[in-house]
Amino acid sequence: MKKLLMAALVLGLAAPQSVYAKPSTTSPVIITIDPGHGGKEEGCHVTYQDQKYYEKNMNLKIALAMRDELNTYNNVKVYMTRTTDKTVSLAARVKKAKATHSDLFFCIHNNYPGDAQSYTNGSCAITPRTVYHKELGKASQALATLTLENLEENIGFENHGLLLRTSSKRRYPNGAKANYYYVTRMCNSYGIVNALIEHGFLTDDDDMEKLTNDETLKQIGISDATSVASYYGLDKKDSTEESEPEGSRVRFLNRYLMLKDGKYYYVSTKEKLLKGWRMISGSRYYFTSNGALIGRHKIGKYYYYFYNNGKMAKRKYITTASYRYYYNKNGRCIKRIKRGV
Numbered sequence: 001m002k003k004l005l006m007a008a009l010v011l012g013l014a015a016p017q018s019v020y021a022k023p024s025t026t027s028p029v030i031i032t033i034d035p036g037h038g039g040k041e042e043g044c045h046v047t048y049q050d051q052k053y054y055e056k057n058m059n060l061k062i063a064l065a066m067r068d069e070l071n072t073y074n075n076v077k078v079y080m081t082r083t084t085d086k087t088v089s090l091a092a093r094v095k096k097a098k099a100t101h102s103d104l105f106f107c108i109h110n111n112y113p114g115d116a117q118s119y120t121n122g123s124c125a126i127t128p129r130t131v132y133h134k135e136l137g138k139a140s141q142a143l144a145t146l147t148l149e150n151l152e153e154n155i156g157f158e159n160h161g162l163l164l165r166t167s168s169k170r171r172y173p174n175g176a177k178a179n180y181y182y183v184t185r186m187c188n189s190y191g192i193v194n195a196l197i198e199h200g201f202l203t204d205d206d207d208m209e210k211l212t213n214d215e216t217l218k219q220i221g222i223s224d225a226t227s228v229a230s231y232y233g234l235d236k237k238d239s240t241e242e243s244e245p246e247g248s249r250v251r252f253l254n255r256y257l258m259l260k261d262g263k264y265y266y267v268s269t270k271e272k273l274l275k276g277w278r279m280i281s282g283s284r285y286y287f288t289s290n291g292a293l294i295g296r297h298k299i300g301k302y303y304y305y306f307y308n309n310g311k312m313a314k315r316k317y318i319t320t321a322s323y324r325y326y327y328n329k330n331g332r333c334i335k336r337i338k339r340g341v
Ligand SMILES: [Zn+2]
Pocket: 036, 037, 043, 044, 055, 109, 110, 111
């Protein structure tokens, strides 16, 4: 599907504008965040380093951090299905998303080995299939894919992609096999874009190192918020894009974006220089030992464009003396048009 869309863009055909990807200039994007389980429904639980851990508590911590981070953006309204440790039925969760006219139902879980998947670590996302409300399915899958990519990049969860399990009995009104999971199926029926993210496994040591650390849980929530914000093209309330003074440091979590001698560097609190692709507060950068890349650069198979503040261009035409280049939502240059005669 992606390939077809890409081909359409290369051929210069108009990209289909999904009604599920709202431009930021219209009414606010409404998001319902759903921390899985709660109260009597504990989700999975394990004993790790002599302490008992419950999935429901991890889910809530991630969700609250995600809400707080999303509230630092313009043009967004966030609802929660729970903000404390209480029991909420699945039906009530989905009804809340419907009653608030949510554009997105974002469901936060953590995992335990089972029949649904063959792997026993890392992240996956449950989304609608594209058999009923096709555009909604595509939008949900794109948002979930971005979320998983950012989790891998920001937190280090292995990305296992989408999990599109179908029910053996239930069908959508058009006869297509329905999704297995209740919230996925119901949101799809109501026309709400949705993603259920299984962040990590409570039975995997690497994942548990992250999931038992409150600061990391907060970073996971911020990563998810950043994914949603970049999917909907939201802007930060206190955007300081142009005017960072020379020698300044801006702190993001436990890292700094540092401007030194006209170049941007990304540094850990231990003053270690961080290199390669990095996602900072909703924007992508590429850092080398000589600072963030600026201008047009080839990285791997594709060309990318970086503004003077190091931020990667996406969904943008950039014009040079001889060519117009189009950089897609992943920042990849997929179109080049010769200018003039
Ligand atoms: Zn769960």
